Amino acid sequence: MEDYGLTIIVGLTVGMLARLLMLRSDYRHFPGYPHGYVTHISLGFVAAALGAVAVPALVEKEYTAVTFLALAAQQFREIRNMERETLNHLEEIELVPRGKDLVEGIARVFESRNYLVIAASLQASVLTYFAGLPWAVLSSGIVLWIFSNYLAKGKVLREIADVVPSQPYFGFAGYKTLLMVDEVVIMEVGLESARKKIMEEGLGVLIKPKDDNARATLHQVGQRQAILHTVSNLIGTKKEVGEPEWSPIARKNIDTGEVALFILPNEPDIRPLIQAVNITPVLESSRTTPLESKPGKLAQD
Amino acid sequence: MAEVVSIGDILAVVALKEVKTKVGGGVPIFIVEDIEEQEKIAMILGKILNAMVHNLENGMYIVTRH
Incomplete structure (x- = not known):
């Protein structure tokens, strides 16, 4: 021995x-x-x-x-x-x-x-x-x-998508209570005071997939939830128990596959938000590669 | 809790008195005099019920839980 x-x-x-x-x-x-x-x-x-x-x-x-x-x-x-x-x-x-x-x-x-x-x-x-x-x-x-x-x-989001700032706003097509980021409806905010606060402090970004594989990945709700969790953890969110108005939300633009993200952060500073989204891990279970299949390639254009 | 939103129950309706005939059913309906009172009642209800206030833009606010 x-x-x-x-x-x-x-x-x-x-x-x-x-x-x-x-x-x-x-x-x-x-x-x-x-x-x-x-x-x-x-x-x-x-x-x-x-x-x-x-x-x-x-x-x-x-x-x-x-x-x-x-x-x-x-x-x-x-x-x-x-x-x-x-x-x-x-x-x-x-x-x-x-x-x-x-x-x-x-x-x-x-x-x-x-x-x-x-x-x-x-x-x-x-x-x-x-x-x-x-x-x-x-x-x-x-x-x-x-x-x-x-x-x-693993991979991070930066490698599959571009993240650009996009200010949230109200008043799309005359609906003054719908909170929008780009052309995506985020939620309906009923209270005047809540709308005012969101206008003053809310931030938004648009996550643009680089190809159809990335689009399919961002389509997964789990991936978007992971982005929200990462961002809220890194830059902080004002969301509180019983105050659903301040929830961070990520929604897909159904026509382009871009994901619009809204958050009410502790500090209204856009750069850390973009960085946080960029370094979110791409989840194994969300990662899909339709471009490697025949129908996926055909559907591309 | 989950991020995937589905509209839960409507917990209450706060309606201006002009439109009170437009609403009915099994939920509590609060009839108010003007928009200022409506905003206030809706906010308080939202806080009490831990719920979200939505504005239907027809003189009615609803309080729902997501």
């Missing part, structure tokens, strides 16, 4: 490093709660250990050890459920909810990150055992770099 000490330690270390690198704490990489960190680091340790001991087990011809991997898969599905449950519980009292799509997206990310950890520690221990420590360090460096730069990052 002495010979395997180094192999296991290298595998374990690389696995843990991978988990820590992928444990971002910015707003959309939930947890961001101290106890969330503890849970994820512990499970990351389990994943790293699984990857690290696989090589010694196989070398010793203990093939049954592979069944542990099946157990691991089961375990990590559990993580997904755990994240989903936590977020769904929080969702109930959220003023601007994340939406089911974003919750699923976050949960899935946390499950898959544990598989990445297994892969990282497995390659580290394989190389340590068969090629030596220097090779393992080199290869682990490359793998970790790829993980943190590509795999742990």
Whole structure:
């Protein structure tokens, strides 16, 4: 067993490093709660250990050890459920909810990150055992770099759409109570005082999809809800319990596919709003690519 | 709660006295003298009921929950 000490330690270390690198704490990489960190680091340790001991087990011809991997898969599905449950519980009292799509997206990310950890520690221990420590360090460096730069990052809205400012207004076609952004009806605001406040402080942007794939993505209500949640979290909203007038809302222009977004932010400043929309993640579950199919291509023009 | 809006129930109607014959049914109807009173009553009702005030632009306000 002495010979395997180094192999296991290298595998374990690389696995843990991978988990820590992928444990971002910015707003959309939930947890961001101290106890969330503890849970994820512990499970990351389990994943790293699984990857690290696989090589010694196989070398010793203990093939049954592979069944542990099946157990691991089961375990990590559990993580997904755990994240989903936590977020769904929080969702109930959220003023601007994340939406089911974003919750699923976050949960899935946390499950898959544990598989990445297994892969990282497995390659580290394989190389340590068969090629030596220097090779393992080199290869682990490359793998970790790829993980943190590509795999742990999804697309953001900036890549699929242009975001331009568009002042909300009342009085489209003589309807003085309909709140509009561009040509999209946002909502009906009955009270004079509420209309006045919205005119003074409300902000709007128009999200213009770059192609038909992007249009299909923005068509998903879950994606729009994720945008609203991100924006409200980053720049703040005046929405309050029992005051539906100040709700941020995103609606589609049915003719062009553009999405008009209205929000009553804490500070009426348009630049942070545009930035916040720009960095909203494009959700896996909302991402659709009709242009890659024949009917989609035909429908394009 | 959800962002997808469907009109819920109409909780109350605040109608100017000129148009009170235009409304009826199973919801409380508040009949008011002028627009100023109408705006005020509608706002208070909205606050009490945690609901949204809409203006039908025919002399009537409705209070609904979304």
